[in-house]
Amino acid sequence: MPPTGPPPAAGRPRLRADAARNRAQILAAARTAFRELGTAAPLDEIARRAGVNIATLYRRFPDREALIRQIVIDGFTVVLQAADTALATAPDGALASIEELLLHLVRERETLVLPLIGGPVTEDPEAVALQLQIAARLEDLLATARDQGAVRADATAVDLITTGALACRPLPYLPAEQAAALAERHVRIFLDGLPPTKARPLPPSPTNADLTSYWKAAKQPES
Template identity: 35%
Template sequence: MPRPRADALRNRERIVSAAREMFVEFGPEVPLDEIARRAGVGNATLYRHFPDRQSLVREVVVYVMSRTTEQAERASADEADPFCALRRFVHAAADERIGALCPMLSGDFDADHPDLHAGRERLDGAVLGLVARAQSAGRMREDVAVGDLMVALSQLTRPLPGTGCLNMDRFVHRHLQLFLDGLEAPARSELPGAAATLEDLRSTA
């Protein structure tokens, strides 16, 4: 098949970027013509790339997962201290609005699509690596697992209903830092219950 033209690729990127912004601000049901308007393209251009809402939502989810994975890999490569790498990743993932994905992953969303499966596997592996290195170095408490990290990250970065997310931004990194302080070893308390694994998260989805 012929490669897409450069202008077509730029339009696709603009649509996905605009969709991510508007999904964060207004939720996944935002009108597609509003997304096209923010992207600076016509409705026909949007539908040429994404024939329905589900295909656009899927592309946004894959896009956010890919960018978040890159942040995890970059932090791991750049930071000598494994807990500093984990801390850097968590704050970077917050800036990617990873918590805003949660409302999109419901209804008739195809969570088993091959693109999503591949993106999820890559992200899971990158985050598992960060946590494993931090715990092996004695820098992160042993009674938590990746699921605990992802639950807190998703909840703390998910826009609250009825609030303007831009007004809440100033609290996100502050509260994430409080959470991260609680992950450092040595542990200052005993946690109730068992550590949450990625398998636990999948079983409750």
């Protein structure tokens, strides 16, 4: 259930009902096509799957970039909501909240396609803002978990983001169900490695500044 409603009051007039439906169909088709064929998927193919004319697609999204951008934003919105939910339940056990969050993302993989697979693909302010908000939520979540003694001190929000991103990336050729099962097992093992441990400390993490440059990275490869 990706958010495809009209962008929140962004100066633009609300779309006519049929146009809004077309727009949503285009986004859904694009998500599927990008997942299956990469972000270089032919736009006519996307239009065909959406049941609209290619020119209609172009009317809504002036270029491939714009289409990708919307999917990224929709995906990040889903992640942010999940992070908010996790944060709300954190006082009752942050580690469980984290697990819930990561498993939720794994289950929603199909929707998240680009933000997690393709990584940040735009410097669009809206997308960047969402990313920073998500990072902030994860930091809070980890802080709570650490206070509860549930998570090792050297784990960072970046580690959670990495794990979420990796686990959501489709392992190609694997049917959705099996991919989900594998991803879930992977997340579970990872989480079992997260509590405080006598194990050697982790190697140094990239800093927040690095993360930011990561989030803001300029250009996206075509796939």
